[in-house]
Amino acid sequence: MNALVIENLRKVYRNGVEALKGIDLTVKEGDFCALLGPNGAGKTTVIGILTSLVTKSAGRIRAFGYDLDREIEAVKACIGVVPQEVNLNMFEKNQNVLINQAGYYGVPRRVARVRAEKYLRALHLWDRRDDVTRNLSGGMKRRLMIARALVHEPKLLILDEPTAGVDIEIRRLMWNLLRKINAEGTTIILTTHYLEEAESLCRNIAIIDEGKIIENDLMVNVVRKLQREVFVLSLENTIDQAPALDGYKVRLRNNHEIEVEVEKGQGLNNVFRALSDQSLNVASMRTKTNRLEELFIRLVKSKSGGEST
Amino acid sequence: MIVNPLSEGFSPEKEHRFNSLLKVNLIGFYTIIYKEIRRLLRIWVQTMVPPVITMTLYFVIFGSLIGQRIGQMEGVPYTTFIAPGLIMMSVITNSFGNVVSSFFSGKMQQHLEEMLISPLCFTTIVTGYVFGGVVRGLLVAVLVTGVAMFFTELRLEHPLVTISVVVLTAMVFSLAGLLNAIFAKNFDEISMIPTFVLAPLTYLGGVFFSLSLLSPMWQKVAMINPILYMVNAFRYGMLGSSDIPIGLAYTIILCALITFYAAALFLLRRGTGIRS
C-alpha cells in the first residue's frame, strides 16, 4: 500500500507566490524518504498542505488510501508532524504538551501518560517533564516536538528539518530513534539541509526546486548518477607541487594535501599505485564534499543556470 | 440488479469509522476543557482577581456612596438594583476575555496548530473553547455574587431563569470572543472590540439604570442593544422585575447564540485566520 500519493499538487499563496507548480510524489508504506530542496523550494508548503494548515490550489492527495478532500479526519489521524518552526505553548509543562496532543488524537489520558513518559525518555527529556517549554533550550524544544509528533503513534511521520540546531550527540540519538521507528513500520518523510544525514538515513529521495520535483528515486540510484567525485588525500610527505597522475586531474591544496578528481568508473587503485611509484605515502583520505551534496548542487545549479539564459 | 436503498451509505466499516471518530472527539473535547480550565486557574491572578476588585469598587462607589443619594429604583434599593447587572457585566467581559486571549495566543504562538492538525472536528474545538469561557464566566459570577452579598441583600426569585440566562450569556460572549480571535491579526485588534463595542453596549445595557428613566425615543434606541435583554432577563431572575418581556430576551439570546456558533464554525472550516 502507498502511504502517500500526491498528484499534480499546486499552491498559489494569497500574495501571488506560486510555491508548488504541479508536484507528483508517491511514498510507499514503510519508506524512509528524504525531501530535499533549497530554501523556498516548497518543502514546508507540501507538508503544510498534508497537515491542512495550508489549503491547496489544485491536486489530489491520498494517505493510506484516504482522500484528503473527503476523509480528512482519517488522513490526519495517520500523520504526525514535526514542524520547521517551534510551535510550542510557552507556558505548558513539557509532559502536558504530550498528554494534550495525544488527547486530540483520541488517546485516553491514562494511556497518554504512559506514552508521554515513553517518548520523553526516548528523547532524553524525562528529567524536564515538569518544566515549562519556554525554559528548554532550542535543541530540547526540537526534541520535545519530535516526542509530541510520536505520542499518538502515527503511521506516517513527517519531519521538517528536525535536526536544525541540534548537537552531534543528540543528532545521533535522533537518527537511531528514527531508524528504529522506521524499522518498526512507520513511514518517514524527512526534510533536511544536512545531506549526509539524508544519505545515511533515507532509502528514497525527492528533490524539489522552485515548486517542482526535479529528482525522485532510490538513494542508491541517485548517488550512482554522480559522474565525478573529488577526494582529498593527505600525504605523509611534504610537497610543493602537485604530483602528476596519469588520467586524473590533481590540484595541490597545501604542502600535505592534494585533491584528486575521479571520473565514474575510473577507480582509485591507479591513484595509489602512481603515488607509491613516486614514493608518496597516503596518510588518510576523505571525499571533498558529500556525494549527495555534490549531486544536489549540480542539479539545483543546472536548473537555475538554465533559467537565467 | 436490485439496489437496497437502506444499504446506501451504511456499512460496518463506516459505522466503525463513525464510532472511532466519536471517541476521538469525546476524548479531544475532554482534553480541551481540561487544558482550558487548568489555564484559567493557573493564571487566577489575571482571571479571578480583577473582576472581584472592579466589583468591590463599583459597589463602594455606586452602591454605597452614590446609591444612598439615589434611593430606590424599580422598588428596590439602588445597590440591589445594580447587583444583577454588575454580575452580568463581569460574566460578559470574562467569558469574552477568556476565549479571545486563549485562542488568540494559540494562534500567535502557533500552538493552536496542535489542535488544527489533529483529527478533531471544528465543532469539538469550538465547543471546547466555549466551555472554557463559560466556566470562567460562571466562576467569576460566583465570586462577584459573593462580593455583592457583602454589600446588599440579593434574592433569587426565578432560579431557573437566573441560571439559564447567565449560562446562555456566557456562551454567547465566549463565541463572540472566539470570533474576535479568529479575525484578529494583532494584539490591537483584540483590545478594540472590548473597548469600542463591549464596554459601551454594557454601560448602555441597563446595568445602572432602569429603561423608564429614558425618554421614549431613547428607550427605542436602547432596545437595539442585545445586552439590555440579557441584563434585564437576569435581573428578572433575581429580583423579579424587568423592563422587557422575558420571552423576547430568550429569543434574542438564542438567536445570537446560534448565529455566532454557525459563524465560528463556518469561518474555521473555511480556514479564516488559521490557514494560508
Ligand SMILES: Nc1ncnc2c1ncn2[C@@H]1O[C@H](COP(=O)(O)OP(=O)(O)OP(=O)(O)O)[C@@H](O)[C@H]1O
Ligand atoms: N504563508 C505564506 N504566504 C505567502 N508565501 C509563502 C507562505 N509560506 C511560504 N511562502 C512562499 O512559498 C515558497 C515556498 O516556501 P516553503 O516554506 O514551502 O519553502 P521551503 O522549501 O520549506 O524552504 P526552507 O528550506 O527555507 O524551509 C517561498 O517562496 C515562500 O516565500
Ligand SMILES: [Mg+2]
Ligand atoms: Mg521549510
